[in-house]
Amino acid sequence: MIEVGASIPAHEFEVNRELLKQYADASGDHNRIHQDEAFAKSVGLPDVIAHGMLTMALAGKYISDWAGGSQNVKEFSARFTKPVVVPAGKNVDLTVSATVLEVIGNKVRLEISATSQGVKVLGMAKALVEQGN
Amino acid sequence: MLNPDSVGRTFAGVDVITVTQEEINSFAAVIGEKNTSVAPPTFSIRISLREFESILTKPEIGLDWTRLVHGDQKFEIFRPIVAGDSLTTSATIENYRVAAGNEIVTVRSDVFSGEEKVVSSWSTLVVRA
Numbered sequence: 001m002i003e004v005g006a007s008i009p010a011h012e013f014e015v016n017r018e019l020l021k022q023y024a025d026a027s028g029d030h031n032r033i034h035q036d037e038a039f040a041k042s043v044g045l046p047d048v049i050a051h052g053m054l055t056m057a058l059a060g061k062y063i064s065d066w067a068g069g070s071q072n073v074k075e076f077s078a079r080f081t082k083p084v085v086v087p088a089g090k091n092v093d094l095t096v097s098a099t100v101l102e103v104i105g106n107k108v109r110l111e112i113s114a115t116s117q118g119v120k121v122l123g124m125a126k127a128l129v130e131q132g133n
Numbered sequence: 134m135l136n137p138d139s140v141g142r143t144f145a146g147v148d149v150i151t152v153t154q155e156e157i158n159s160f161a162a163v164i165g166e167k168n169t170s171v172a173p174p175t176f177s178i179r180i181s182l183r184e185f186e187s188i189l190t191k192p193e194i195g196l197d198w199t200r201l202v203h204g205d206q207k208f209e210i211f212r213p214i215v216a217g218d219s220l221t222t223s224a225t226i227e228n229y230r231v232a233a234g235n236e237i238v239t240v241r242s243d244v245f246s247g248e249e250k251v252v253s254s255w256s257t258l259v260v261r262a
Contacts, residue, residue, distance in 0.1 A: 025159065026179075052202075060175045
């Protein structure tokens with residue numbers, strides 16, 4: 001029985017420049033702010049930043065695992081409040097956790113928290129998942 | 134600057150997009166997803182973001198894609214995408230405003246397999262001042 005307010009254990013993903021390149025190739029999003037440090041700084045960013053959609057894809061993996069598979073994720077939304085900054089040669093964390101907001105029949109609404117290097121990177125992040133498929 | 138007259142317009146995608154297992158595999162590999170019988174929940178961004186770029190950068194619409202950041206994203210998934218799906222898309226410019234010099238545009242993507250709607254998504258894109 002899943003209860004409102006229950007916490008789901010956190011998971012820590014590792015993000016580095018290689019993962020950004022891999023995501024760029026897999027998603028087709030080759031924006032230079034995710035690859036090229038000089039370019040990222042020239043447009044006012046602190047360093048190369050991860051694709052917001054990579055952050056969301058990793059958070060999506062976290063909720064898919066909890067829900068028993070990708071097919072059980074019905075709604076998923078997030079605001080990209082702060083970038084995940086990825087310096088050269090470093091692994092940075094993306095730490096994802098969630099709590100149960102609502103239980104509606106066999107569906108569960110989750111509120112998701114995602115931080116990197118102690119900074120909250122997703123806001124208003126929620127998902128609706130179906131159980132038992 | 135985006136042409137404000139384009140708000141409310143819907144654009145039908147010109148191509149039928151056939152999803153391959155390789156595309157699902159490479160997207161799944163990035164996030165460590167081992168089960169590739171269905172696409173991960175955010176896979177459709179691969180289709181919709183490219184479509185938004187081709188529409189919003191048309192000369193008569195005029196968005197500057199080079200200064201773009203992603204503000205927020207929402208998916209409603211009616212069924213998961215699988216390899217072999219032949220998908221068509223439509224995109225609608227739902228909202229546009231300027232705040233502190235930043236242009237903020239909300240675009241919606243609907244992805245269909247024949248008559249069946251597979252996923253709807255909303256992207257808020259911000260062109261930084």
